Amino acid sequence: MPAVQETVERVKRIDVDQYRYGFETLIDSEKAPKGLSEEIVKFISQKKNEPAWMLQWRLEAYRRWLTMREPTWARVEYPKIDFQDIYYYAAPKPKKAVSSLDEIDPEILKTYEKLGIPLREVAMLEGVEPKVGEEDPARRKIAVDAVFDSVSVATTFKAELKKAGVIFMPISEAIREHPELVQKYLGSVVPTSDNFYATLNSAVFSDGSFVYVPPGVRCPMELSTYFRINERNTGQFERTLIIADKGSYVSYLEGCTAPQRDENQLHAAVVELVTLDDAEIKYSTVQNWYPGNSEGKGGIYNFVTKRGDCRGNNSKISWTQVETGSAITWKYPSCILRGDNSRGEFYSIAISNGFQQVDSGTKMIHLGKNTSSRIISKGIAAGKSQNTYRGLVTAHRKATGARNFTACDSLLIGDKCGAHTVPYIEAKNSSATFEHEATTSKISEDVLFYCIQRGLSQEEAVGLVVNGFVKDVLQQLPMEFAVEAQKLISISLEGSVG
Amino acid sequence: MALLEVKDLKVRVEEREILHGLTLTVNEGEVHAIMGPNGSGKSTLSHVIAGKPGYEVTDGQILFKGEDLLEMDPDERAAKGVFLAFQYPVEIPGVATMTFLRTALNAQRKARGESEYSTPDFLKKVREVSKSLNIPQDMLKRGVNVGFSGGEKKRNEVLQMALFEPSLCILDEMDSGLDIDALRIAADGVNALRSPGRAMVVITHYQRLLNYIVPDFVHVMSRGRVVKSGAKDLALELEASGYTQFEDA
Numbered sequence: 061m062p063a064v065q066e067t068v069e070r071v072k073r074i075d076v077d078q079y080r081y082g083f084e085t086l087i088d089s090e091k092a093p094k095g096l097s098e099e100i101v102k103f104i105s106q107k108k109n110e111p112a113w114m115l116q117w118r119l120e121a122y123r124r125w126l127t128m129r130e131p132t133w134a135r136v137e138y139p140k141i142d143f144q145d146i147y148y149y150a151a152p153k154p155k156k157a158v159s160s161l162d163e164i165d166p167e168i169l170k171t172y173e174k175l176g177i178p179l180r181e182v183a184m185l186e187g188v189e190p191k192v193g194e195e196d197p198a199r200r201k202i203a204v205d206a207v208f209d210s211v212s213v214a215t216t217f218k219a220e221l222k223k224a225g226v227i228f229m230p231i232s233e234a235i236r237e238h239p240e241l242v243q244k245y246l247g248s249v250v251p252t253s254d255n256f257y258a259t260l261n262s263a264v265f266s267d268g269s270f271v272y273v274p275p276g277v278r279c280p281m282e283l284s285t286y287f288r289i290n291e292r293n294t295g296q297f298e299r300t301l302i303i304a305d306k307g308s309y310v311s312y313l314e315g316c317t318a319p320q321r322d323e324n325q326l327h328a329a330v331v332e333l334v335t336l337d338d339a340e341i342k343y344s345t346v347q348n349w350y351p352g353n354s355e356g357k358g359g360i361y362n363f364v365t366k367r368g369d370c371r372g373n374n375s376k377i378s379w380t381q382v383e384t385g386s387a388i389t390w391k392y393p394s395c396i397l398r399g400d401n402s403r404g405e406f407y408s409i410a411i412s413n414g415f416q417q418v419d420s421g422t423k424m425i426h427l428g429k430n431t432s433s434r435i436i437s438k439g440i441a442a443g444k445s446q447n448t449y450r451g452l453v454t455a456h457r458k459a460t461g462a463r464n465f466t467a468c469d470s471l472l473i474g475d476k477c478g479a480h481t482v483p484y485i486e487a488k489n490s491s492a493t494f495e496h497e498a499t500t501s502k503i504s505e506d507v508l509f510y511c512i513q514r515g516l517s518q519e520e521a522v523g524l525v526v527n528g529f530v531k532d533v534l535q536q537l538p539m540e541f542a543v544e545a546q547k548l549i550s551i552s553l554e555g556s557v558g
Numbered sequence: 559m560a561l562l563e564v565k566d567l568k569v570r571v572e573e574r575e576i577l578h579g580l581t582l583t584v585n586e587g588e589v590h591a592i593m594g595p596n597g598s599g600k601s602t603l604s605h606v607i608a609g610k611p612g613y614e615v616t617d618g619q620i621l622f623k624g625e626d627l628l629e630m631d632p633d634e635r636a637a638k639g640v641f642l643a644f645q646y647p648v649e650i651p652g653v654a655t656m657t658f659l660r661t662a663l664n665a666q667r668k669a670r671g672e673s674e675y676s677t678p679d680f681l682k683k684v685r686e687v688s689k690s691l692n693i694p695q696d697m698l699k700r701g702v703n704v705g706f707s708g709g710e711k712k713r714n715e716v717l718q719m720a721l722f723e724p725s726l727c728i729l730d731e732m733d734s735g736l737d738i739d740a741l742r743i744a745a746d747g748v749n750a751l752r753s754p755g756r757a758m759v760v761i762t763h764y765q766r767l768l769n770y771i772v773p774d775f776v777h778v779m780s781r782g783r784v785v786k787s788g789a790k791d792l793a794l795e796l797e798a799s800g801y802t803q804f805e806d807a
Contacts, residue, residue: 505611510648513608514658514718515636515666524661528652528701 092149098122101263104149108232108266111239121252121262128256134419135448135480136388138361146326148264148297224280226310227272231299234270241272245303249332249369249396257328257390258365261297265330268298273308273339282538284313300331304339306372311342313541325350327386328363337372337399342380344537345393346545348552349385356415356444359387366393367423370402370431378405379422380536382545384552387416392450394423397431397459404433407536409545411552412445412477421451421482426462426492435466438530441477442553448480455492462492470500471529473522473553523550560621561586561757562607562726567618569599569606576602578782579618584726587754591768591793592761594779595801600761601645603779604730607759608642609635622726637669641724643715645731650702655714658702659684663721687720691747709740716747727751727758733767745770765797780804 092103101122105115130141221228227238235242252262269285285300304310327349333341343366352359362385368377379393395404406422424433433453441447447470455462470479481498503525511521527534527546534542562584569577577599584590594600606613607620609632620627627635650658664674675683688698691713703711712732719727729748733741748771752758760771768776768790776792777784778801785804786792 504648507648507650509610509632510644511650511658511662512632513610513636513642513644514662514722515633515669516662517631517633517665520661520665524653524658525650528650531652 091147094147095144096122096146096148096264100148104264104266107149108235110232110235113239113243114235117247117252118263121259122264124253125256125259125263128259130256134390134450135446135482136390136417136419138388138417141326141361143260149266220280225274225277226279226283227270228283229270231268231270231301232266234301238270238272241303242270242301245332245334246299246301247332249334249367250330250365255365257363258330261299261328261330261365265297265299268300268329269302270300271302271310271312273304273310275306275308275336277305277308279308279310282311282313284315296325296327296329298329300329302331302333302341302343304333304335304341304375306336307338309340309342311538312344313538314343314345315348325359326361326363329365331364331366331393333366333368333377335368335370335372335375335377335399335402338374339372340376340378341368342378343368343393344541345379345381345383346541346548347381347383347385347389348548350387351385351414351416351552352387354414356387359416360385361388362386362391363388364391366391367396368394368404369396370399370404370428372402373399373428374401375399376403376405378407378536380405380407380533381409381420382533382537382548383408383410383418383420384548386418389416389418389420391420392422394425394452395433396425396427397433397462398427399431400428401430402428403431405536406433406435406437407533408437409440409530409533409549410438410447410449411440411442411549412447413443413552414445415443416445418446419448419450421449423452424454424464425452426455426459426464428459430461430463431459432463433465435464435468436532437466437468438533439468439470439479440473440526440529440553441470441479442473444476446478446480448482450482450484452484452486453494453496454484454486455488455494457488460489460491462487462489462494464492464494466494466496466498468496468498469529470498471526472500472502519550519553522553526550526553559586560584561623562759563619563621564603564607565619565621567603567606567620568616569602570614570616571602571612575616576613576782577606580779580783582777582784584757584759586725586757587752588775589752589758589760589771589773591771591773591776591790592759592779592784593763593765593776593793593796594804596763598779598801599782600779601730602782604642604728604759604761607635607726607728608632608640633665634669636722636724637666639723639725641719641722641727643712643719643727643729643732645734647703647711647715649704649706651704653702654699655702656684656698659698659718659721662718666722684721688717690750691717691720692743693717707740708735709737709743712736712740712744713747716744716751720747720751725756727756729758729760729762729771731761731763733762733764741767742770765793768793778804 092100098119101118105118250258252259271283273279302312333343335341349360349362370377377395383389393406397404404424410418410420412418422435435451437449439447439449449468453464453466468481472479479500483496485494485496487494507525508521511524512518526549534545537545560583564580564582567577567580568575592600615628622638660680667674693713697710703714732744760773773790776788776790778786
């Protein structure tokens, strides 16, 4: 049997039992009643002990959402979502107020352990609040904020970060403790009226992470958030807000998983990034939500709005994403290049297998002078999946000297999948320089046979070729994540190649 | 001792029979040249021995060290010591040659139940071998065959042959696309690998290559069969008289 045909055969046999993260954690949880109404919005706000202005903000978003329609322009198909059939709030029932990791339900910690997230491990090795200067400097630390269903369960290394002046906490806490910062920046990049899902998120978001890096500070460690959806029929609507003040730098990692379920679960997050003069944010995502089973049943609907605003001159925002999960991905991490000489980057690996549908890309909006952007997108489609890159590059008439380079490469495995590239390019001034390159290729039988003749198994051969294909993007990830992502790529293609 | 025994092999590609009962025995330490015109089935034979998909064996047998080769997956054959030097080695962008060599070598060792090479041992071995083949270290950092010249690609094949230490090397049209100098370097590399425990099957159109890699036996293939076998002088005879005399065989 020719190699590719064999690959196709294996794709047919894809079984999501291979989804490593498909376990459920048995914990008591506290849920709001199903459905969405002003009462639910108030309930969430009340649960979070929010000030009145926050509730007002949510209610305005909710009222606007009622007037909005679900967008249909993306190349994805799914049955209509009944927004009244979803739980908008679920929290692990706390036994008592949580002040350290030890007080967190051990079941939750076990979950994170299974996910390979070093939350507990780090805490145990270093103490929940390690003393500065005592830890082994060779060991690179990552501060973790873990979000379980709707609630942030633990944030590590708070004390050490505090010493550097960095604020890293659940956004629900930030609303209470740093209202001036939250009020100033929340919704300033993604307004409550932005789009259907962002508006929904603004009304019902229950938690997420908040980061503020003060002027001139280089954040001493990687910040990381792990999101996990556990409850049945729960939507997860996290909200992340990261502000890098003048001349600061922060690298932020985000990982996502969910258990296996027959029903589809909705995930509609909003991430807002702001960089002021000379600041830089590097935002990396490894998204591995449950992709659905072999018949295309179940899986996460991932409708996410991510946007960064290079508000200051010479600032930089870099998005790196490895997308392997979700039944449907609708996601366009974007950069508004407002400050002069600001720079936006988007590096993406999107892998689809089985019945997954991916419509993802970026927007680079050049407003300032001499702004530059770079887009490197690698799409890999296997099984019966559809993988679309959709990107916008636009230069305002005042954005003189704007430059963009875009390279979109697609790799097809088998002959039942599709790869599509939909670039939109608008230059409103004559000094803009935009370059666009795109390729689509099939993994060739000759290449596979060459590798196999040298002793590699079929799946090792495909893994090697695919990892070569995505190498440029993997290099952009922080070290620990790159290794994890490489493994994840092999795992997510396992069904397609044996 | 017989290393490779091909017995009355019949092979089809998409309903068309290409090999009509081919028989060939190669003993340890021997170098056999297989010559013949285009379409005589030379490359098909090399592909079937290596296990390339797309060929259907309808009759006959291939034994390798007494085992049924046709029952093995191609990667298993590689681990057992079958090496095919490709006529057109493929390019694998983004995969450094060094990474490829190491992954392949360790995969073979693992399949044989041997321990994997440690990084320093591996690097030492590669350096030794590549030096003898005049392969610059820089070439090993580049993607597999990406941007390599014809000569570099073939040297890379010989490098792998030296590294993997197979007991059977099949060289498919190694001289195609090479100028005389490149051919000499590649051939020198191959000659250095001749040993009493290793056999080679050299597939070529032209006698030219056999001036550099001198065979013990020469077989002439025509229309899917071996039509004449002899000593190395047979190649010279062919060069003078051409293949047409066998066309009606």
